Amino acid sequence: MAITASAFAGHNGPAMEGGRGAVAAISVPLPGPVAHHRLLAPVHPLWGPSRNLRRRTGRQPCLRAAAGIDRRERPVVAQQESSATIMSIEIIELAQAERFQPVGHHGVGPVHLFGGERYEGAVTVALSHYLPGGQADLSPVPAETLYIVLSGTLTLTDADGSAHALNALDGARLTAGTPRSVENLTNLPASMLVIRPNPAARVTSEPEARS
Known part of the structure; x- marks a missing residue:
């Protein structure tokens, strides 16, 4: 052509x-x-x-x-509303830990890693040092409690008199109201973490908690 x-x-x-x-x-x-x-x-x-x-x-x-492009076929980008969530990291050094003396403890030196009067977190963490012969009297725990032994050996006894030896890195979970006693029956110091919910934690509404 x-x-x-x-x-x-x-x-x-x-x-x-x-x-x-x-x-x-x-x-x-x-x-x-x-x-x-x-x-x-x-x-x-x-x-x-x-x-x-x-x-x-x-x-x-x-x-x-x-060019053969249909204007009606423009891609539509959906704008999704994103809820802003405030995130933060709080660092606590051992030198900053607050000492306290709970009732019914003898020969025990606990410090708050996370806790205290002005603490608003949801969980408290205490580091308890038990001297040889140190003990916590038999009494119910105020809330669900986790024990994690860091060093030494501690003896956990329930209301029935059943004793459980907890060595380093052993743990125990106690439901709220469970009676217990803790004692260091060895000649060496022992330390453990005590983890509980914070009763003074700020109450968060359900919609805000889901954000």
């Missing part, structure tokens, strides 16, 4: 300077008695048909339409 193009005057007058308003004549050989069929299409030398289309119809040229 032979194609030839030449510039002719536009529909409304002669060709403007720079080729504006020009019409491309494209000759396409066709079979039959007609030797050639002339196809006329408004063509701009730089912008193609869209520039002349604006001159004839008054519409703004659309490169997206010329």
